[in-house]
Amino acid sequence: MTGPGGAPPAATRPAGPAAERERPAPTRYRRRLTDRDGALAWLFLAPAVVYILALVGVPFLLAVAFSFSDVTGGDPSFDWTGLQNFGRVFADPVFWRALRNTLVFTALSMVFIVLFGKVLANVLIADFRGRWLVRFLVLLPWTTPVALSTITWLWMLDSVFSPIDWVLRQVGLIQANMFYLGRPTLAMASVIAVHVWRLVPLAAVIMMAGLLSIPKDVQEQALVDGAGYWRRMVEITIPLTAPVIAISALFGAIFTFTDMTVVYVLTRGGPTNETQVLASWAFFRGIEGGDVGQGAAIALFLFPLLLAAAIAILRAVRRMEVS
Amino acid sequence: MxxxxxxxxxxxxxxxxxxxxxxxxxxxxxxxxxxxxxxxxxxxxxxxxxxxxxxxxxxxxxxxxxxxxxLDHLRLLFARTAFATFAWNTLWVGLLVVLITLVLALPAAYSLARLDRPWAGRMGIAIFFVYLVPPTLLFLSLSRLVVALGLQDSTWSLVVIYPTITVPVSVWLLLGFLKTIPKDIEEQAMVDGYSRVGAMVRVVVPLLLPGLVAVVVFAFTLTASEFIYALAFISPTSEKVISTGVPTELVRGDVFFWQSLQAAAVLVAVPIAVVFTLFLDRFVAGFTQGAVKG
Structure with a gap:
């Protein structure tokens, strides 16, 4: 901890109470609370930890409890009902549809987010004229509140006035409109497109961080040795930034997986619940339908998969620290 | 060659x-x-x-x-909808949340980065994981909690709840920025007679300022984008924030005020993205440093 240069005298950092007792009584350093690292460490950390425990830890346990209860919006009294909520959830085909959609949306979005993010990261670190403008335009989808950016898509995919349809009509590819959000497959594709669009900048920024952390001399040495762009990319850049790529993939997956805003604004789960995901279905049941118990049971299904993703992120971070 | x-x-x-x-x-x-x-x-x-x-x-x-x-639709947005109220609510909620976030996250990050406890590493990872717990998992029980606190249908409910989103990620970013400041500097300050807290406030915080600004921008953006809590906790128009107010109030039944909706989206999107572009390099520095253990 203490660096070789400018290390303070040992007296400022007693290892514990024992060291304190051994110290000669009158010292230059007054022993105040503001100097006791051990106590300060807890004191500094406590507010954040208490706050998080109270407003994340407790609600999480509460959510688990709700899923075994008959709490509703109108009747907040808590009665134990065992597995009844889960039984009703499993009996509902919409739940299975939502579960499948969640997995499909997440998997497909993740692939595209990583592919486009990788390309975009290389653009973001490059130096060129108009770089500021390109960076600004590219960041727009990520920094805009999701609900508002999804509204721009809602208008772009309008059933009558979609500009995409207009172009396709002019080119002669289609006669009638596409009704992007009215057909199950196209509506699903639209939801995935919006997720990819809004999360690619985030993935690119994370990968950009990885690219910048590659030591310059490694790249330069490879360049001197005559390695071309693709060879450097495949043999140096990608292996060295693999953990960062993994992290951006997992972030992309988690944010797609847990998001309900895109579905809520774009399709409201429609047509006829065909694009419903777990998060949105939990919201529709739990808040709009008022069935808190069932909503909680649905939302709980997010947890095991999130835990797996979190552990995977941790592994990737560990590997990055080693390299 | x-x-x-x-x-x-x-x-x-x-x-x-x-x-x-x-x-x-x-x-x-x-x-x-x-x-x-x-x-x-x-x-x-x-x-x-x-x-x-x-x-x-x-x-x-x-x-x-x-x-x-x-310009009619822009005028309609400001004169006949509560857009200005939404914007104002988003602004003051965001600023208060940023303030609370700094008060909670800065000491926590300092404790983890500098005070050298054996559990610091594990605690840092635990706090980062909290960032991954999504609102979709918590909004049902939190909305009951908000009711219990008597804050339902009030913008204040967001002030209380939003730091759950911003604190973990801010601790993570601040950890990264703290690692870029050499420990020697504050140790020298302590040799010169500052207490630990004095050295932190007078020496470390000024050096940390660029990182703090980045965290402020990031935390503010997170609160401005949040949707689920705002939708679940608040229904009166005057208490809504931008992200829920615009999609719910500018659509009346089947009637979409398309031009005003799009104007609202662009008006919100551009300033946030401009600020972010200015700070992009700084965020990237924070992310890399936070991930690499010092």
Whole structure:
């Protein structure tokens, strides 16, 4: 901890109470609370930890409890009902549809987010004229509140006035409109497109961080040795930034997986619940339908998969620290 | 090329050609990504100034103004909807949340980065994981909690709850920025007679300022984008924030006020993205440093 240069005298950092007792009584350093690292460490950390425990830890346990209860919006009294909520959830085909959609949306979005993010990261670190403008335009989808950016898509995919349809009509590819959000497959594709669009900048920024952390001399040495762009990319850049790529993939997956805003604004789960995901279905049941118990049971299904993703992120971070 | 010291004219020409091709590819990809990313916003911006008779005609070229542009819908947004109220609510909620976040996250990050407890590493990871617990998992029980606190249908509920989103990620970012400040500096300050807290406030915080600004921007953006809590906790118009107010209040039944909606989206999107662009390099520095253990 203490660096070789400018290390303070040992007296400022007693290892514990024992060291304190051994110290000669009158010292230059007054022993105040503001100097006791051990106590300060807890004191500094406590507010954040208490706050998080109270407003994340407790609600999480509460959510688990709700899923075994008959709490509703109108009747907040808590009665134990065992597995009844889960039984009703499993009996509902919409739940299975939502579960499948969640997995499909997440998997497909993740692939595209990583592919486009990788390309975009290389653009973001490059130096060129108009770089500021390109960076600004590219960041727009990520920094805009999701609900508002999804509204721009809602208008772009309008059933009558979609500009995409207009172009396709002019080119002669289609006669009638596409009704992007009215057909199950196209509506699903639209939801995935919006997720990819809004999360690619985030993935690119994370990968950009990885690219910048590659030591310059490694790249330069490879360049001197005559390695071309693709060879450097495949043999140096990608292996060295693999953990960062993994992290951006997992972030992309988690944010797609847990998001309900895109579905809520774009399709409201429609047509006829065909694009419903777990998060949105939990919201529709739990808040709009008022069935808190069932909503909680649905939302709980997010947890095991999130835990797996979190552990995977941790592994990737560990590997990055080693390299 | 390896081992050759003589660079021939042909080599030079081939190199120049390759360089030009690489630059061209870069520009093409940059322009394409910019178009793809900003496309919906460009379309939104054009829409915002269109007259109804121009907009709602299927045969009209949607990308040009077939009739004179109008400011009517922008006026409607400010005069006849609560857009200004939403914006004001988002602003003050965001500022208060940022303040609470700094008060909670800065000492916590300092404790984890500098006070050298054996559990610091594990605690840091635990706090980071909290960031991954999504609102979708918590909104049901939190909305009961908000009711219990008597804060339902009040913007204050967001002030209380939003730090759950911003604190963990801010601790993570601040950890990264703290690692870039050499420990020697504050140790010297303590030798010079400052207490631990004195050294932190007078020496470390000023050096941390660029990182703090980045955290402020990031935390503010997170609160401005949040949707689920705001939707679940609040229903009166006057208490709504931008992200829920615009999609719920500017759509009346089946009637969409398209031009005003698009104007709202662009008006919110542009300033946030400008600020973010200014701080992009700083965020990237924070992310890398936070991930690499010091």
């Amino acid at each position: 390896a081992g050759t010291l003589v660079v021939t004219e042909a080599d030079r020409r081939r190199y120049a050609w390759r360089h030009r091709a690489a630059r061209a590819t870069l520009y093409v990809i940059a322009v394409l990504s910019a178009l793809f990313a900003a496309g919906p916003f460009v379309w939104a911006a054009i829409t915002a100034f269109k007259q109804d008779s121009d907009l709602y005609r299927r045969r009209n070229n949607p990308f040009v103004f077939n009739e004179t542009p109008t």
